[in-house]
Amino acid sequence: MSERRHATSAPLPGVGHLSLRAYVSGFVASLVLTIGAYLLVVERAVSAGTLIALILVIAVSQFAVQLVFFLHLGAEARPRWRLAMFLTMVTIVLILVVGSLWIMGNLNSRMSMPEQEQYMSSQGGL
Amino acid sequence: MIRVEAHPAPVDAHAAEADERTVFGFWVYILTDCVLFASLFATYVVLHGNTAGGPSGHQLFEMPYVLAETMALLASSFTCGLAMLAAVRGRTRLAVVALALTFALGSTFLALELSEFHHLAVIGAGWSRSGFLSAYFILVGTHGLHITVGLLWMAVVAARIWWSGLGRGELRRLTLFGIFWHFLDLVWIFIFSVVYLMGAAHL
Amino acid sequence: MIAPDIFGRLTWNALFPSELVTQVAVVSLGLVVLAVLALVTRMHRWGWLWREWLTTLDPKRIGVMYIIVAILMLVRGGVDVLLMRAQQATSVGTSQGVVSTSTFQQLFSAHGTIMIFFVAMGLMFGLINLIVPLQIGARDVAFPFLNATSFWLFFTGMLIINASLGIGEFSAAGWLAYPPLSELQYSPGVGVDYWIWSLEIAGVGSLLSGINFFVTILRMRCPGMSLMKMPMFSWSVLCSMFMVMFAFPVLTVTLTLLFLDRSIGTHFFTAGGGGNMMMYVNLIWAWGHPEVYILVLPAFGIFSEVVATFSRKPLFGYASMVMALLAITLLSFTVWLHHFFTMGAGADVNAFFGIMTMIIAIPTGVKVFNWLATMYRGRIRFSAPMHFFMGFIGLFTIGGVAGVMLAVPAIDYQLHNSLFLVAHFHTMIVSGVLFGDFAGVIYWMPKIFGFRLHERSLRWSFWCWFVGFVLAFGPLYILGFMGMTRRTSHYAVATGWQPLLIVAGLGVLLIATGVAIMLVQLAWSVWKRAENADSTGDPWDGRTLEWSTSSPAPAYNFAVTPVVQSRDAFWASKQAARRGALAPARVYTDIHLPRNTGVGPVIGALSFILGFAVIWHIYWAAAVALVVLILVVVIRTTGTDDSERTIAAAEVALAEAGGEVSRRVA
Numbered sequence: 001m002s003e004r005r006h007a008t009s010a011p012l013p014g015v016g017h018l019s020l021r022a023y024v025s026g027f028v029a030s031l032v033l034t035i036g037a038y039l040l041v042v043e044r045a046v047s048a049g050t051l052i053a054l055i056l057v058i059a060v061s062q063f064a065v066q067l068v069f070f071l072h073l074g075a076e077a078r079p080r081w082r083l084a085m086f087l088t089m090v091t092i093v094l095i096l097v098v099g100s101l102w103i104m105g106n107l108n109s110r111m112s113m114p115e116q117e118q119y120m121s122s123q124g125g126l
Numbered sequence: 127m128i129r130v131e132a133h134p135a136p137v138d139a140h141a142a143e144a145d146e147r148t149v150f151g152f153w154v155y156i157l158t159d160c161v162l163f164a165s166l167f168a169t170y171v172v173l174h175g176n177t178a179g180g181p182s183g184h185q186l187f188e189m190p191y192v193l194a195e196t197m198a199l200l201a202s203s204f205t206c207g208l209a210m211l212a213a214v215r216g217r218t219r220l221a222v223v224a225l226a227l228t229f230a231l232g233s234t235f236l237a238l239e240l241s242e243f244h245h246l247a248v249i250g251a252g253w254s255r256s257g258f259l260s261a262y263f264i265l266v267g268t269h270g271l272h273i274t275v276g277l278l279w280m281a282v283v284a285a286r287i288w289w290s291g292l293g294r295g296e297l298r299r300l301t302l303f304g305i306f307w308h309f310l311d312l313v314w315i316f317i318f319s320v321v322y323l324m325g326a327a328h329l
Numbered sequence: 330m331i332a333p334d335i336f337g338r339l340t341w342n343a344l345f346p347s348e349l350v351t352q353v354a355v356v357s358l359g360l361v362v363l364a365v366l367a368l369v370t371r372m373h374r375w376g377w378l379w380r381e382w383l384t385t386l387d388p389k390r391i392g393v394m395y396i397i398v399a400i401l402m403l404v405r406g407g408v409d410v411l412l413m414r415a416q417q418a419t420s421v422g423t424s425q426g427v428v429s430t431s432t433f434q435q436l437f438s439a440h441g442t443i444m445i446f447f448v449a450m451g452l453m454f455g456l457i458n459l460i461v462p463l464q465i466g467a468r469d470v471a472f473p474f475l476n477a478t479s480f481w482l483f484f485t486g487m488l489i490i491n492a493s494l495g496i497g498e499f500s501a502a503g504w505l506a507y508p509p510l511s512e513l514q515y516s517p518g519v520g521v522d523y524w525i526w527s528l529e530i531a532g533v534g535s536l537l538s539g540i541n542f543f544v545t546i547l548r549m550r551c552p553g554m555s556l557m558k559m560p561m562f563s564w565s566v567l568c569s570m571f572m573v574m575f576a577f578p579v580l581t582v583t584l585t586l587l588f589l590d591r592s593i594g595t596h597f598f599t600a601g602g603g604g605n606m607m608m609y610v611n612l613i614w615a616w617g618h619p620e621v622y623i624l625v626l627p628a629f630g631i632f633s634e635v636v637a638t639f640s641r642k643p644l645f646g647y648a649s650m651v652m653a654l655l656a657i658t659l660l661s662f663t664v665w666l667h668h669f670f671t672m673g674a675g676a677d678v679n680a681f682f683g684i685m686t687m688i689i690a691i692p693t694g695v696k697v698f699n700w701l702a703t704m705y706r707g708r709i710r711f712s713a714p715m716h717f718f719m720g721f722i723g724l725f726t727i728g729g730v731a732g733v734m735l736a737v738p739a740i741d742y743q744l745h746n747s748l749f750l751v752a753h754f755h756t757m758i759v760s761g762v763l764f765g766d767f768a769g770v771i772y773w774m775p776k777i778f779g780f781r782l783h784e785r786s787l788r789w790s791f792w793c794w795f796v797g798f799v800l801a802f803g804p805l806y807i808l809g810f811m812g813m814t815r816r817t818s819h820y821a822v823a824t825g826w827q828p829l830l831i832v833a834g835l836g837v838l839l840i841a842t843g844v845a846i847m848l849v850q851l852a853w854s855v856w857k858r859a860e861n862a863d864s865t866g867d868p869w870d871g872r873t874l875e876w877s878t879s880s881p882a883p884a885y886n887f888a889v890t891p892v893v894q895s896r897d898a899f900w901a902s903k904q905a906a907r908r909g910a911l912a913p914a915r916v917y918t919d920i921h922l923p924r925n926t927g928v929g930p931v932i933g934a935l936s937f938i939l940g941f942a943v944i945w946h947i948y949w950a951a952a953v954a955l956v957v958l959i960l961v962v963v964i965r966t967t968g969t970d971d972s973e974r975t976i977a978a979a980e981v982a983l984a985e986a987g988g989e990v991s992r993r994v995a
Contacts, residue, residue, distance in 0.1 A: 017214075
């Protein structure tokens with residue numbers, strides 16, 4: 001029984017056409033980035049501050065790679081609502097997460113003296 | 127019992143519009159799920175130092191294990207993409223095989239994760255030990271719950287394709303599932319980076 | 330007892346409230362419910378109710394159900410207010426007032442929760458369901474089944490919070506249940522769990538509705554209706570739904586974390602073990618602030634429609650109105666810390682959020698000026714909706730100014746959690762959300778049910794609301810300055826607060842009169858509906874597409890999908906007709922609408938069982954309900970694609986020509 005449709009592949013609803021190359025590139029790039037970050041941590045190659053920055057940069061890069069190659073973000077026809085909604089979501093998330101970290105960091109640092117905190121955490125409190 | 131449509135059904139404009147709306151709506155839902163995970167991430171970062179005298183991530187995380195999990199999930203995202211490729215080209219059997227591979231890899235991920243959770247619980251590093259561990263379990267656990275739902279969904283989609291072939295409805299369902307499964311790997315990138323890598327590096 | 334665990338921690342004691350007030354409440358509620366059930370049985374209307382209402386996927390019907398629930402909950406929340414005011418007016422010195430402290434705490438917790446989640450959200454989603462598809466020239470929403478499910482989840486949330494009245498107790502931790510008070514150590518009973526599950530379930534419904542209407546407005550506008558030609562109410566809904574989508578997941582997470590603390594011993598917000606209770610406050614307000622804009626933006630949209638129609642002028646400054654909506658939408662996510670200036674953040678953090686809070690007042694000001702400019706040189710009819718608009722303009726401005734005062738952290742340190750704050754937010758919500766939604770219901774009533782309401786008694790009702798509000802909340806601004814804290818159930822004579830609280834009590838009685846007038850005139854209008862019928866479909870000489878249909882609109886909204894060329898499309902077509910332009914020939918086609926389904930109510934029922942069982946630790950029942958729920962969802966979503974019914978073109982033509990449209994449901 002033939003399983004082949006005619007040669008042209010049908011576009012998926014709202015997604016457009018797909019290619020093997022996109023998936024393979026995305027996969028290979030993600031592999032490289034994952035292993036790269038892993039090695040950086042395991043080998044302790046750089047200082048703490050640089051490490052945080054690098055881990056985040058690599059994470060965001062892999063995020064972008066998979067968004068473009070696996071989720072085809074930006075490939076839709078105009079108006080690009082999916083891309084627009086995605087970017088607004090990222091904006092809101094950054095506001096909420098960065099805002100929360102700023103607020104909570106500020107509050108925590110003003111809550112008690114370091115010696116007090118250390119004592120409390122050694123006693124199982126705070 | 128594989129039936130394949132010899133020619134794709136004539137695209138009904140009304141139905142195509144409805145499908146596009148469904149895919150868009152699901153995409154928007156995924157964005158709300160991102161906000162849900164963002165809240166869990168924020169909670170994790172705020173609480174990750176609150177070990178209450180108990181173990182920290184640095185002491186608990188076994189990196190080779192985590193790398194294996196991560197590879198499994200990444201590979202499953204890739205095979206899911208292959209399933210989509212096969213589907214749009216009408217290769218029903220290939221699509222189902224690719225989905226089966228995805229299922230196997232996803233199940234491997236889940237099994238590894240559950241075993242990790244069990245180990246932590248057994249050594250006294252369960253979710254009630256400290257704020258840090260509560261946040262860890264809820265963040266990683268919510269992701270795991272999504273994976274579980276995804277596996278269930280994947281099984282249903284694969285079964286439907288196996289029995290009914292690749293009609294318009296199945297293609298739409300596969301598209302939705304694909305978006306969901308890729309999104310789970312996207313979230314894992316951040317869990318891997320923020321929870322495990324930063325935890326292991328004692329950052 | 331054979332198996333005491335079979336009912337978890339539910340015991341007979343839970344069913345017998347100890348306080349007279351609660352006993353009376355439970356008995357009255359029970360009698361009302363029984364009366365309704367008896368009435369429906371006696372009129373043999375169960376089949377009709379199931380077919381026409383409970384299983385419907387028609388957003389117009391779903392909207393009506395939302396509003397009915399909201400009105401019932403308004404009465405419940407209002408009774409809570411009467412008791413609270415009675416308590417605060419009398420509980421001075423040696424007198425302990427009319428209720429116990431613990432009941433008072435449950436009252437203010439229930440009042441806030443009910444008013445925000447079930448009255449305001451209910452009215453809002455009700456009007457959105459009823460009007461948005463009509464305004465954008467669509468026949469339905471994007472996901473009709475999801476829409477029905479959202480309603481039933483809302484309904485379940487309402488049932489859960491009302492169950493707490495008769496079975497067990499409600500939360501005493503305020504409408505936002507801050508830890509550590511809401512943690513197990515200080516609230517070991519079922520109250521906070523009732524609160525959590527009522528909101529968790531209703532919240533999922535809201536989130537799904539947010540997605541649904543967002544996609545509907547973006548994707549289902551009729552041909553020619555670009556976004557900048559869309560009516561302002563629909564614009565305000567689009568922005569509000571955007572905020573729903575991105576704020577409600579935060580609520581879901583926060584409620585879940587609190588629940589996990591209370592059930593499996595996690596330490597997210599506990600007072601020890603590494604918890605951080607300030608994170609709860611941070612998260613809950615990250616949701617909570619967008620929530621109040623979610624509520625008020627559609628009310629602004631309603632006012633835009635009302636003012637334009639009753640001034641016989643196009644809305645002034647359409648583009649700037651849209652920009653203002655977009656600005657408010659984005660800014661609403663940047664101000665949330667102003668709810669906890671006093672929690673102890675540094676001056677830089679407080680200053681940033683204080684400044685953002687002041688900035689967000691600006692676009693609202695733009696809108697107020699645009700409304701006034703719309704009225705300027707208009708031919709104004711001071712209908713009942715316009716009365717509510719005028720009341721809104723005055724009160725909202727005052728409340729807004731109070732808000733800008735509170736935005737200054739130094740001032741907020743004096744006024745936080747005082748009655749000044751209570752007066753401020755009630756001014757915003759009552760004059761903004763409530764007046765707006767009332768205006769909307771009155772304005773669109775002919776479209777919904779086909780008859781007008783009694784104009785004169787609605788104006789009386791407005792005056793009762795307006796004067797009542799000033800009497801009820803004016804004193805509260807002063808009491809805030811005098812140092813009275815919110816949620817006070819007893820105070821000393823020497824404070825000098827009592828006279829003002831008595832005035833406030835009188836104000837609330839006046840508001841209650843206003844509510845009573847509304848309900849009585851509603852019943853009267855229903856009885857006299859034949860005389861007040863709207864046969865034209867356009868009783869106000871309206872401007873937007875919903876007025877181009879009959880009243881009430883047929884199930885399919887539009888027999889022929891409208892094609893639009895400008896803003897105020899209906900007005901434009903009326904002008905063209907007056908100039909003698911010929912209407913285009915109408916070609917009728919078959920119309921496909923979704924079939925009714927009972928799966929929505931079933932999901933609601935299963936969610937109720939799940940929530941109730943989890944609250945009372947009846948784990949076997951919770952597990953069963955969860956499994957069945959999952960099965961139902963899986964079966965429904967993997968079911969056949971064909972769940973539509975067809976109205977043949979000939980039938981449509983007949984209906985449009987004046988015959989009866991059969992409301993067959995299958």
